[in-house]
Amino acid sequence: MSREDEKNSINMLEEGIYISPKFEKDLLPEFELSREFFEEIYSMPGGEKVKECIQCGTCSGSCPSSYLMDHSPRQIFAMIRAGMRKEVLESNTMWYCTSCYYCYVRCPAGIKITDVMYALKRFALKDKDMKVPDNRPVRFMECFSAMVKRYGRNCEAIFTILYYLSTNPFRMLKHAVMGIKLFIRGRMPLIPKKIKGADDVKKLMEYVEEMER
Ligand code: SF4
Ligand code: SF4
Secondary structure, three states: OOHHHHHHHHHHHHOOOOOOHHHHHHOHHHOOOOHHHHHHHHHOOOHHHHHHOOOOOHHHHHOOOHHHOOOOHHHHHHHHHHOOHHHHHOOOOHHHOOOOOHHHHHOOOOOOHHHHHHHHHHHHHHOOOOOOOOHHHHHHHHHHHHHHHHHOOOOHHHHHHHHHHHOOHHHHHHHHHHHHHHHHOOOOOOOOOOOOOHHHHHHHHHHHHHHHO
């Protein structure tokens, strides 16, 4: 490594960017890098901690969904720190995060990984130029939010119908028998009851949505 490379490397490390000079020279020119991206992540509450990722892989090893993800949580943190905005936001990783918080409690650097996954979802939806790779998790989230906004809670029957109608109606048939059995046993009512304070929940959600615009 030349003295200049070494100096660059130290500067980048001080800024919380962990890229080896070799990686930067050979691979990164293939990607469009965005300094604003990691600055955005670092500026969210607790986001500064992302700089402290030691790439130990505990998050990836703990994550029950990592086998479905384009990039494991560990890789996503390396990519955020490299400023690979498009690759991160167009990946399916955050959409397969089930918010189980397993990585969150195990990360030795104390990084709020689940919160970062939520932030990545918001960034991906906000930026219309980003192509969300699989619309199912997005529809799932939208249908769930619609239920909570309306009834203050989820209503499985209506949620399932809405979700499958907006993704793949034929898949609904696959679960129809189970749905009917649940309905007969009174475990999946078709007419949901609003919880007490549902209107306040709705106002709260609208307020948060407004803040995120
Ligand atoms: S567990 Fe924490 S420190 Fe380790 S790779 Fe994941 S985010 Fe980085
Ligand atoms: S919170 Fe998300 S990223 Fe973390 S282990 Fe659970 S599913 Fe994986």
